[in-house]
Amino acid sequence: MSSEASRPPTRPRPRGTLLIVSAPSGTGKTTVVERLVDVLEGVTVSRSYTSRPARAGERDGVDYNFVRRERFEAMVAQGEFLEWADVFGHLYGTRREDTEALVALGQDVVLVIDVQGARQLRRQGFDAVSVFVLPPCYEVLERRLRGRSEDTEDAIRRRLETARREVVEYYDYDYVIVNDDLETCVRALGTIILAERARCTNVRPVAEAVIGTFPGLGDRRTGTG
Numbered sequence: 001m002s003s004e005a006s007r008p009p010t011r012p013r014p015r016g017t018l019l020i021v022s023a024p025s026g027t028g029k030t031t032v033v034e035r036l037v038d039v040l041e042g043v044t045v046s047r048s049y050t051s052r053p054a055r056a057g058e059r060d061g062v063d064y065n066f067v068r069r070e071r072f073e074a075m076v077a078q079g080e081f082l083e084w085a086d087v088f089g090h091l092y093g094t095r096r097e098d099t100e101a102l103v104a105l106g107q108d109v110v111l112v113i114d115v116q117g118a119r120q121l122r123r124q125g126f127d128a129v130s131v132f133v134l135p136p137c138y139e140v141l142e143r144r145l146r147g148r149s150e151d152t153e154d155a156i157r158r159r160l161e162t163a164r165r166e167v168v169e170y171y172d173y174d175y176v177i178v179n180d181d182l183e184t185c186v187r188a189l190g191t192i193i194l195a196e197r198a199r200c201t202n203v204r205p206v207a208e209a210v211i212g213t214f215p216g217l218g219d220r221r222t223g224t225g
Contacts, residue, residue: 014205016042016103017196018126019110020118020173021189023133024163026145028179032133033110035186036193043108043193046099049075052090055150065095082126083117088158092117108193115169122172129196131189132173135163136180 023029037043047061051069060066067075072091076084084093094111102109111117111128121128135141141163145156170176175192179185196202212218 014106014197014202016105016107016109017193017202018099018103018128019108019193019196020121020128020130021110021112021133022115022118022130022166022173023179024135024141024166025159026141026148026163027133027135028144028182028185029112029133032179032182032185032189033112035182036110036189039186040190040193042106043110044102046094046102046109046111048092048094048112049081050090050092052092082124083111083113083120085114085116085120087114087116088155088162108197115166115172118172129175129192130173131175131177131192132170133185134167134170134176134178136178138164140180 021029021033033045037045047063047065049065049067049072051067051072054060054064054066058064058066069091072084072093075081075093075095076091080095080097081093082096082099084091092113094113094117099109099111111121118130135144138160142156142160145151145159151159177185177188200207
């Protein structure tokens with residue numbers, strides 16, 4: 001038998017998983033997701049569009065896609081966003097075309113969005129796995145917000161009040177993680193993604209390709225449409 005004949009057939013690439021990660025401002029969700037991308041292959045972060053100005057050190061097309069408010073509103077009117085929200089006076093959104101292209105390529109795409117955006121995706125019935133990240137406690141969250149030294153006192157109080165309203169919505173999510181240790185939190189999030197990759201509905205194309213190599217099973221009907 002030639003080496004060509006004995007070579008296993010090429011397996012189809014399964015679609016990626018869309019993962020929603022939400023948390024109150026200051027919880028560290030962005031740091032957790034960035035660390036996850038570093039340690040787990042096949043995961044990418046959806047780059048949001050925003051109407052707010054870039055902060056020091058931020059780069060357009062890397063941290064966010066920075067656009068003028070008028071452009072953002074035009075994109076909303078044209079239905080370009082999977083979800084969008086007004087967060088502390090600035091607009092943030094996830095562009096539909098960008099996200100769907102990555103998922104189709106087999107990438108696991110993480111949307112770091114607030115509870116408003118997550119609600120929009122649920123109302124649309126979008127197929128996504130959702131994770132809510134909690135701070136260890138209110139006092140730690142307040143200390144983290146004050147330690148960033150980039151907000152006024154009024155802004156910090158507004159963020160804390162928003163966090164008080166958001167944390168009770170954890171029950172609408174599939175998974176909940178407490179970020180009391182960065183590496184532990186990253187491992188927990190990575191475990192969720194690995195489990196979702198092995199979910200039967202996600203791996204079915206690969207499983208059927210393997211089963212099709214067994215004698216007499218290549219043309220079977222699975223009843224999955």
